[in-house]
Amino acid sequence: MALADSQVIQPISVLIVEDDAPTRQRIVGALSNTADFNVNQAASFTEAYSFLAQTCPDVLLTDIQLPDGSGMDLIRRMRQKSDKTEIMVISILGDETSVISAILLGANGYILKDAFPADIADTVRDLLKGHSPISASIARFIVRRTQSRESGAPRSDLNTAKLTAREIDILWGIAKGFSYADIADHLGISRQTVPGYIKNIYRKLEVNTRGEAVYEALQQGLIRL
Structure with a gap:
């Protein structure tokens, strides 16, 4: 057999x-x-x-x-x-x-x-x-x-759709790991203006770091990698 x-x-x-x-x-x-x-x-x-x-x-x-x-x-x-x-x-x-x-x-x-x-x-x-x-x-x-997210206060109903097209472009650059100088050169804007855009993005998304900004932007569909 x-x-x-x-x-x-x-x-x-x-x-x-x-x-x-x-x-x-x-x-x-x-x-x-x-x-x-x-x-x-x-x-x-x-x-x-x-x-x-x-x-x-x-x-x-x-x-x-x-x-x-x-x-x-x-x-x-x-x-x-x-x-x-x-x-x-x-x-x-x-x-x-x-x-x-x-x-x-x-x-x-x-x-x-x-x-x-x-x-x-x-x-x-x-x-x-x-x-x-x-x-x-x-x-x-x-x-x-x-x-931190679980114990934090409830998020306010900010209209994150009010992010400008320029702010969304800068968010994408952050997510790709570009430096502020790289982002400015890529978008053709002054390097000195980038921190101001970042500050507005953080305020609108209610975040404090680059990582949190990327996370929120991806979760809300504001950018795609």
Whole structure:
């Protein structure tokens, strides 16, 4: 009697997007040590975008700052193509704007490079199990933010639709991580006027930081990344 064919388990496909060669090789090496993973790598936005145009990996591990583009755009591209791919950011950036934007765009985890997990393979497996690996400092920030919103006074009924077209343009620039100087040069306005616009935006959205402004703008549909 012939033995039934055993089920073939396909390896987990992973795309690593990281321009820093030592960091990229560290991750590749950690995942390549086991047959569980089929590892692909990209050193730039262009390489990653080309790869994602051809296939959907099970896991996307991406940096935010790339030499020719933003990891945020890769996250958005991946989410437009598939909601099944698990996405984790591995970045040196831990500011409110970067974290909130990545999560709202569809990232499932966010690890800071200075808090790199001892076993990246287990971290990726946890991601596939439905967990959300997040560096401790980011987790504390999210908890504080949630507690602050829940315990705060009710928001007034400000008509945020009264944001001017220029203010919305500046909000988009903030969400993309541009400096005030970059925003001014892009919009053709004086660099000295940008702080005034920012102050008005904060007042109208009832926020105090760039991260909160981005969060509120995205939640209210004022901008899209």
